[in-house]
Every structure is written in C-alpha cells, then in structure tokens.
Amino acid sequence: MSTASSAKRKTSSGTRRFISGVVEGFYGRPWTMGQRTELFKREQKWGLNTYLYAPKDDYKHRMYWRDLYSPEEAEQLIALISAAKQHNVELIYAISPGLDITFSNPKEVAALKRKLDQVKEFGCRSFSLLFDDIETEMCPADKEAFSSFAHAQVAVTNEVYKHLEEPETFLFCPTDYCAAFCTPNVTQSSYLHTVGEKLLPGIDILWTGPKVVSHKISVESIEEVSSVLKRAPVIWDNIHANDYDPQRLFLGPYKDRPTELIPKLRGVLTNPNCEFYPNFVAIHTLATWCKAPAVGGSRDVEMADEEQDPCYSPQKALTLALSDWLQEFMSTDQPGGISCPARLKKELSDEEPMQTDMADNPYVPGPGENPLYTAEPLTLDDLKLLSDLFYLPYEHGSTAQAMLQELDWLKSNSHAAVSEMDETAAWCSRAQQFDNMCDAVVQMFNRLSNAPNRNILYDLYNYICDIKSGVGLARAYVKTLGGQGQPSAQLMNDDPEPWGFRGGLSGEFQRMLPGHGNRDLFRHPPMTAVYCIRPYCSKDKTEVQRIFEAMQRGDGRTPLMMQPPLITDGLSSGEMSPSPQCGFVVEDDVGMCGYALALTDGKPAAAMIQRAISASLFEDFPSVVIVQVLPRVADPSPAKRMVAQLLSVIRSSGSRGVFCELRQSDRRMLDFFSKLGSFKPVQVEGVPDGVLVMATSL
Structure with missing residues (x-):
C-alpha cells in the first residue's frame, strides 16, 4: 500500500474516524429515496457519519448484480450519493455477488468491476463486497482454481479493491460473519484465519457478534475475533432487525454492548427494522451510545437490573429518544401528514387555519346527542x-x-x-x-x-x-x-x-415442533384442544367409571383390588352419587376426559368402607372431593377450573372445609393438588399406608 493511500485514511487527528451509522441490509421492501434522504438528515443531526447501501431485495444489489443501472436508476443513485455528501454522511455502496458468481472466471470479475466502476462514476467513493447468507459449496471450476472458499473470496475482493484504487473505506462481509457460524470456533476457524491473513490490511471486515442477532457483545469476544482477523471489526448489528419475523418490531434502546468496545472496534452500523419510521429509537440510541465515551458521565445509580456502564444508560438514552420522537409524531409537515381538523x-x-365552507358552520350536536369526538394528544x-x-x-x-x-x-x-x-x-x-x-x-x-x-x-x-x-x-x-x-x-x-x-x-x-415457546417468559404446555366444562349428570356415571378404571390400569399400577381403598372410590365407581350440584365433567373433541365429584358430608362414604377416621378431620373438613383427568389433557387449566367451581358450590352448602385422599402411586394427581396452592397435606390417624390426605379450608 502506498504512503499516500495510507495517509488519506487518517483524519487530521492522525486516526481513522470511527464508522457509525445505519446499514440498510434487511430482507423485504427497500426504503424509498425520500426516506434515505430523511435518514441522512437525522444522522447528521445526531452525529452519525455512515450509511451502507445493501438492501437484500434490491435486485441489482444481489439477485442481478451483473446488470448495470438504467439511466433512470442512475439518476436516483446520483441524487442519493449527493444527498449523503450534503449531510456529511459517507455512503458505502455494497454489492452481493455471492449467490452465483464463479470466482475463477475472469469475465465474472470483470462484470463486478464494471458494475462498481459505474457506481464510482455516480460519485460514490466507498464500497463493500458482501458474501453473507450464501451456500459454501464451490462449483467444480472454483475448486480447481482455489484451495478453499475463503481463498476464492479473498482473491476477488483484493483484486476489486486494487482496481478501485484502494478506497478509503472498503468493507468485506465474510460468509462466517458471527461466532456461531465458525467451525469449530472463532480461534480455530480456518476460514477466518485465511481472511485475516490474506485480505489486504486496508479492507475492513463486518461482524455481527456471537450470533446473527446477538444478545450481548462482550469486549472479550471482540478481542478474540480481532486477533484472528488481524484488525478491529466493524459491527453489523442486528439487535433491532425484524425481517425474520413479521410479528415483531423492536423499539427498545441500543444496549448490552459496553462502551468499552468503542476503542476496540472500527465502527458500528445498525441494521434495524424493515419499517423506516419506527427506527427512530434504534438509530437515536445508537448515536447516544457512540457519543457516550467522548461526553463521559457518572455511573447511573438508577440502573439496578443489569451491569452498569459508567458512560451510557440505556434507559436514559431511551427516554431521550422517545422525547424527540414524540415531536415527530406531532409534526404535520411530513409527507402524508394528516389533514387536521x-x-x-x-x-x-x-396561525389561523384555512377556512372552508364547512368551517363557517361547524356541526354542533343537539341536546341528548353524542358529543363530538375529540382526539387526545399522544x-x-x-x-x-x-x-x-x-x-x-x-x-x-x-x-x-x-x-x-x-x-x-x-x-x-x-x-x-x-x-x-x-x-x-x-x-x-x-x-x-x-x-x-x-x-x-x-x-x-x-x-x-x-x-x-x-x-x-x-x-x-x-x-x-x-x-x-x-x-x-x-x-x-x-x-x-x-x-x-x-x-x-x-x-x-x-x-x-x-x-x-x-x-x-x-x-x-x-x-408442532418441540422447541416452540422455549423463549417465552412463561413456559406452559400449549393448549392444543378446546375443553368444555359442564355439570355432572346421572348419564355420565358410565364414562366416569371408564376413566376411573383407565387411570387405575395406567402406568402399570397395582390392581385396584390390591390397593388400599379410598373414601371416594365409591363416587368414581358409581356406587355412590355426588351431592346435589357437586359434580363437574370436562370434555374435549374426543369425549369426556375428566371429572371432579364431591360429597358435602364424607362420613357415610367412610363408613361404607369401614374407615375409622378421627372426628377432628370431619369437624374441620367435613366434605370430600375426587378429581381425575386423563393424561391426554396436558393443560392443567380445565382441572383447576373444575375444582374452583366445585369448591364454590361446597362452600355455598355451608361446609367449613374439604379434603381429598390420594394414592401415593398417583403421581400425576399428587403433583396437581400440590401445585394448586390451596390444598395442604394433613396428618390423619387411621389412613392406610400409601395414602396421603390433603385438605383446604373454605
């Protein structure tokens, strides 16, 4: 590299300026030229300096990268490059030839140079080659010419960089652009080592962090990849990107990147939401983060739920951004602004609003009519x-x-x-x-x-x-x-x-997949069926008995005749009827799948099986309940609802409390009553081994 080209990379202070700004690098509808111009105004206002043009679905950027721009398209790009310069924003033109380029074919490399030469004629001086999100298998011709995929990419990138006369800013996006993609890891990745060793030193490398969408980016992780790449990376940050999920939008602050990273990076570019206008917060808070070390600050004593950065508070940056955004919401001079009443x-x-014929005679509602709708301010x-x-x-x-x-x-x-x-x-x-x-x-x-x-x-x-x-x-x-x-x-x-x-x-x-919901704040079994809870009636006796017998046969349990009898066995077997209104059943699309039955007075049932139980139990908990639900009901909510309704009925009858007997082999119902919260184990004399009593007051 010539001394002259090395010198032009440095600012008046002797160091290259920190790249900071926005990459339009998402999949989906690209931003309009007007939105990009608006972005330049905001970047200039907030102190950001870079825009990387890389919309995945601009077909001449990626799919048809060989095609030159038409005169109409050229006119738009020339205007965009001019607008960026006008607002002191460095526009980096990126191209993604990796989908189908044959690296060893000189005609392909010539086509790439021709395309970038055209953009250079438009006034662009900064460029980027992107090889992200492509297949890693080389075609036979490239396998003969290059020892590895990395060698092929580096050879073409270096050649294009030299052809463009070593631009002051030239970015390269590797195929393994995050730690998760590196085999077996960052320090042992032969791909990254080849890139680091063979890519010319004036070319900067893009990196997304530990993952494609990185939760946190640590100083240690950046030091690790920098040692392999032999240069500080430029972070392509996907923390606010939403092109992978049409139901998500990200309006939180730039965070979980310590400001200690800044001197260890070449720059940071955020690849934000596909929708342009909601990116106000993402870009505003990034700008606050980039300026934080220079401005300095005291430790934020309000932040108690995360590691604190002495220079940057995400919550304060968010409040600042939202306060400015509020003014944007209330602005009526934007294109498409509402015609206000x-x-x-x-x-x-x-100023006095424009008067119309209707304004001369505004509608006034009469007595008893609806008042006029008045919009409350945001x-x-x-x-x-x-x-x-x-x-x-x-x-x-x-x-x-x-x-x-x-x-x-x-x-x-x-x-x-x-x-x-x-x-x-x-x-x-x-x-x-x-x-x-x-x-x-x-x-x-x-x-x-x-x-x-x-x-x-x-x-x-x-x-x-x-x-x-x-x-x-x-x-x-x-x-x-x-x-x-x-x-x-x-x-x-x-x-x-x-x-x-x-x-x-x-x-x-x-x-239908096993990982569904594992990132949810609460991980409950998903309700995959619709359940109907209704009162028990006499015709349900046969189905209740069937469920009871099925539960006794399940899990290889000891036959019922060899198990200690429970006071409520008579309810389940149909030998006894529940007290009036003290029965509920639950049905799914297959049929009855559970029941909850009760006796407001459990003494006769105890006498039927000749169970001698202390009078104190019946004094405190005179009623008894039995609940059974088939294993196909994964959601505990129907059983909980049946119990809640049953307890309400029992309480209305004047009962002071309810108990249930559970066989210790019935782990499912033991777990259900334990998690229910209201039922607690009680010590009762005369209860057979292997039986547990749980009770609740009403």
Missing part, C-alpha cells in the same frame, strides 16, 4: 408503553413483563377468585390492576391512531392492532376467571373467529 390545528399552530408515557410492548429480541420491556407476570399469577391462582374472602379480595385487586394495564394499551392505541404524523402510524399500525387484540383476549379471559364474563365467544369456542387466534400456517408448524 381546525380545532386540532389551532392547538398545534399559532404522551411520552404512551411512547414508553409502546417501547415496552415492542422492546428487544431477547427481552420485553418492564410493563410487558409485569403484564405477563400478572396474567400468569391470575391464571395459576384462579381458584382464589372463588375462595375465602381475603384470597378473593387479593385476586380481584390484582385482576383490576391487570385490567388497568390492558386499558392503558387500548388508550395508547387510540392516541397513536390520532397522531398527526400518519407516516409513523402506518408503519406501526399492524403491530399495535395485533397487540391491542392480544391484550383484549387476555383481558376477557381474566374477567371470565373472575366470573364476570362468558369465555365461549372468544376463548372456548370450537369454531372461533380468525381474529381470536394467532399464527396461521407458520404458527401451526411451530406449535
């Missing part, structure tokens, strides 16, 4: 909630976590909704808190829908509609658990409306 324009501007709290609901790939925001935790608790403790007064009051209080959080989501949706800047709203709309619907279903379910609503219309119907469930074909495939 006169009363809203008066609030937003001191607030910073609304945007904080929005960010919490669509936070980051590996975590939900604090409010979203709280909502999930409350829903999980309300489901797990649904028996408390019909238990003792104190328990019921506590459950109802938390149910009301959950309802309030759901209402905040609905109100946030309404205010977002009324925001003047429609461009941002349209990018967000599918996501906020989806979360509003999901929250609405959860809200209705909790009301049902509390006895305030009927679930059949939305949750327990065997023919629900399509908006009552999620996923389509992709969702069905995932639910």
Whole structure:
C-alpha cells in the first residue's frame, strides 16, 4: 500500500474516524429515496457519519448484480450519493455477488468491476463486497482454481479493491460473519484465519457478534475475533432487525454492548427494522451510545437490573429518544401528514387555519346527542408503553413483563377468585390492576391512531392492532376467571373467529415442533384442544367409571383390588352419587376426559368402607372431593377450573372445609393438588399406608 493511500485514511487527528451509522441490509421492501434522504438528515443531526447501501431485495444489489443501472436508476443513485455528501454522511455502496458468481472466471470479475466502476462514476467513493447468507459449496471450476472458499473470496475482493484504487473505506462481509457460524470456533476457524491473513490490511471486515442477532457483545469476544482477523471489526448489528419475523418490531434502546468496545472496534452500523419510521429509537440510541465515551458521565445509580456502564444508560438514552420522537409524531409537515381538523390545528399552530365552507358552520350536536369526538394528544408515557410492548429480541420491556407476570399469577391462582374472602379480595385487586394495564394499551392505541404524523402510524399500525387484540383476549379471559364474563365467544369456542387466534400456517408448524415457546417468559404446555366444562349428570356415571378404571390400569399400577381403598372410590365407581350440584365433567373433541365429584358430608362414604377416621378431620373438613383427568389433557387449566367451581358450590352448602385422599402411586394427581396452592397435606390417624390426605379450608 502506498504512503499516500495510507495517509488519506487518517483524519487530521492522525486516526481513522470511527464508522457509525445505519446499514440498510434487511430482507423485504427497500426504503424509498425520500426516506434515505430523511435518514441522512437525522444522522447528521445526531452525529452519525455512515450509511451502507445493501438492501437484500434490491435486485441489482444481489439477485442481478451483473446488470448495470438504467439511466433512470442512475439518476436516483446520483441524487442519493449527493444527498449523503450534503449531510456529511459517507455512503458505502455494497454489492452481493455471492449467490452465483464463479470466482475463477475472469469475465465474472470483470462484470463486478464494471458494475462498481459505474457506481464510482455516480460519485460514490466507498464500497463493500458482501458474501453473507450464501451456500459454501464451490462449483467444480472454483475448486480447481482455489484451495478453499475463503481463498476464492479473498482473491476477488483484493483484486476489486486494487482496481478501485484502494478506497478509503472498503468493507468485506465474510460468509462466517458471527461466532456461531465458525467451525469449530472463532480461534480455530480456518476460514477466518485465511481472511485475516490474506485480505489486504486496508479492507475492513463486518461482524455481527456471537450470533446473527446477538444478545450481548462482550469486549472479550471482540478481542478474540480481532486477533484472528488481524484488525478491529466493524459491527453489523442486528439487535433491532425484524425481517425474520413479521410479528415483531423492536423499539427498545441500543444496549448490552459496553462502551468499552468503542476503542476496540472500527465502527458500528445498525441494521434495524424493515419499517423506516419506527427506527427512530434504534438509530437515536445508537448515536447516544457512540457519543457516550467522548461526553463521559457518572455511573447511573438508577440502573439496578443489569451491569452498569459508567458512560451510557440505556434507559436514559431511551427516554431521550422517545422525547424527540414524540415531536415527530406531532409534526404535520411530513409527507402524508394528516389533514387536521381546525380545532386540532389551532392547538398545534399559532396561525389561523384555512377556512372552508364547512368551517363557517361547524356541526354542533343537539341536546341528548353524542358529543363530538375529540382526539387526545399522544404522551411520552404512551411512547414508553409502546417501547415496552415492542422492546428487544431477547427481552420485553418492564410493563410487558409485569403484564405477563400478572396474567400468569391470575391464571395459576384462579381458584382464589372463588375462595375465602381475603384470597378473593387479593385476586380481584390484582385482576383490576391487570385490567388497568390492558386499558392503558387500548388508550395508547387510540392516541397513536390520532397522531398527526400518519407516516409513523402506518408503519406501526399492524403491530399495535395485533397487540391491542392480544391484550383484549387476555383481558376477557381474566374477567371470565373472575366470573364476570362468558369465555365461549372468544376463548372456548370450537369454531372461533380468525381474529381470536394467532399464527396461521407458520404458527401451526411451530406449535408442532418441540422447541416452540422455549423463549417465552412463561413456559406452559400449549393448549392444543378446546375443553368444555359442564355439570355432572346421572348419564355420565358410565364414562366416569371408564376413566376411573383407565387411570387405575395406567402406568402399570397395582390392581385396584390390591390397593388400599379410598373414601371416594365409591363416587368414581358409581356406587355412590355426588351431592346435589357437586359434580363437574370436562370434555374435549374426543369425549369426556375428566371429572371432579364431591360429597358435602364424607362420613357415610367412610363408613361404607369401614374407615375409622378421627372426628377432628370431619369437624374441620367435613366434605370430600375426587378429581381425575386423563393424561391426554396436558393443560392443567380445565382441572383447576373444575375444582374452583366445585369448591364454590361446597362452600355455598355451608361446609367449613374439604379434603381429598390420594394414592401415593398417583403421581400425576399428587403433583396437581400440590401445585394448586390451596390444598395442604394433613396428618390423619387411621389412613392406610400409601395414602396421603390433603385438605383446604373454605
């Protein structure tokens, strides 16, 4: 490398400037030229300096990389390059020939040079060759010419770099662009070692971190890959990318990358959400992160749930970004901005709004008529909630976590909704808190829908509609658990409306795979069937007996005649009938799959099997219950609901408490009652070996 070209790589301070900015590198609809120009304005305002042009589905970038740009396309690119320069943003033009290039064919290399020469004529001075997301098997011609895939890529990249006269900025994206792709690991990867040793030193290398979408990027991991690549990498950060899942959007702050990384990197480029306008937070917080070491700062004492960076607080950066974003939402001078009604324009501007014929005679509702709809203004709290609901790939925001935790608790403790007064009051209080959080989501949706800047709203709309619907279903379910609503219309119907469930074909495939839900905050068995709970009637006796016998035969248990008898065996076998209204059965699409039966007075049943039990047990717990559910019912919710309804009936009869007897061999029902929470083991004299008694007060 010449001394002159080495010198031109350095700033006036003697060091190369830190690359910081945005890569448009996602799969899907590319951004428009107008959006990219808007991006340059924001980058200049926030102190970022780079834009990497690499939209995967721009067909002349990747699929048809050999094709030259038409005069119309050339005019657009020339304008884009000019706009970037105008805002002091370095536009790096990237090309991805790896899908079908024959590295050993001189004509292919000539086509690549010709394409980049054309872009150079447009005024571009920075370039990038990308070999990500391609097959690693070389064609026979390349296998004859090169000893490895890495050697083929490096040879072509070095040749193109020299042909372009060693540009000041030239980036190379390896096929193994994260630690997870390296075989067997980063330090022993022959591919990375070849790249590090053979790629010319003026070429910078892109790297996504430990994974394609990295949760955290540590200083140690960057030092490791830098030693192999023999240069500091440029991070291509996918933390805010959402092109892999159409249901996700990421509005959380740039985080889990310590600012100690900055002096050990050549730069950081974020590859954010496909939708342009929601990327405000991702890019704004990255800019705050990049400036943090230079600005300095004290340790954030408010951050107690993560390792603290003395220079950068993700939460403070998020609040700063959301405050600025709020102003964007309220802006009406954006293309596509809403045509505001006169009363809203008066609030937003001191100028008198344009008058129309209708404005001269505005509609005034009469007595008893609906008042005019008035849009409430969007607030910073609304945007904080929005960010919490669509936070980051590996975590939900604090409010979203709280909502999930409350829903999980309300489901797990649904028996408390019909238990003792104190328990019921506590459950109802938390149910009301959950309802309030759901209402905040609905109100946030309404205010977002009324925001003047429609461009941002349209990018967000599918996501906020989806979360509003999901929250609405959860809200209705909790009301049902509390006895305030009927679930059949939305949750327990065997023919629900399509908006009552999620996923389509992709969702069905995932639910059939073993890993589905393993990244969820709560990992419960998925409900794959619709269950119907109804009162027990005399014609159910045969089916109850069949389930009872099936459960006794299951798991190789000792035959019933050789097991110690239980007080409730007579209920299950049909020899005794449950007390009035003290029976429930659960059915799925196959048929009856479980039951819960009770006697408000258990003494006659004990006498039938000649069981001598202390009077104190019947004094405290006069009633007895039996629950059985077939193993095909993986979801514990139906059994919990039956027990809750049964206990409510027994309490209404005046009973003080309920007990159940369980054979210790029946591990499934032992586990069920143990996790139920209300039933506790009690010591009772006269109970045979192998039998456990559990009871609860009413």
